[in-house]
Amino acid sequence: MKRIAVFCGSSIGFNTVYAEAAKKLGNYFAQHNIGLVYGGGKIGMMGTIADAILENNGEVIGVIPNLLRHEEVAHTKITKMIVTKKMSKRKVKISRLVDGYIALAGGFGTLDELFEALTLGQLGIENKPIGILNTNGFFDYTLKQLDIMVAEGFLKSTNRNMLLVDSSIDRLIQKMKNYQAPTVSKVVNTVASK
Secondary structure, X not given: OOEEEEEOOOOXXXXXXXXXXXXXXXXXXXXXXXXXXXXXXXXXXXXXXXXXXXXXXXXXXXXXXXXXXXXXOEOOOOOEEEEEOOHHHHHHXXXXXXXXXXXXXXXXXXXXXXXHHXXXXXXXXXXXXXXXXXXXXXXXXXXXXHHHHHHOOOOOHHHHOOEEXXXXXXHHHHHHHOOOOOOOOXXXXXXXXX
């Protein structure tokens, strides 16, 4: 994998375990020559992972919409900054630059980006691996909600299984490298399949 998009918070959170995970992932990327594509901020989880990669001479590409350029405090020391006119254009640009996606701890924006990537995979528009680094069980309840969607017939298990989850960076990256997108990806289904 040449480049991976990382979705994560512009906040650091209350527990230092999340920032430590971002730093470890950044170090892993730099050591394995994986470029980072992210939201372009220098604060919070975003700044932590970007700085870890930069400290190890790795590649960091930020993609930030103009309206958030000052709000998120754009990182000025990254390899390349791409400014888009709209948030929707930001997502398209990130998609074109990467081979996969990883979500770390974050808020609404992180979940928005994660679920948009999953929806593109479900529709067959993309076939890139999508992972969650589930540090400290941060995503446990989100994953439980997905299981409820399957159990209640609103999500096919094949689409639920597109989401790769691990608490270990090594294991998550290996799952992403081995990922095979579903061959049939129907969204509309009159009878739920389990």
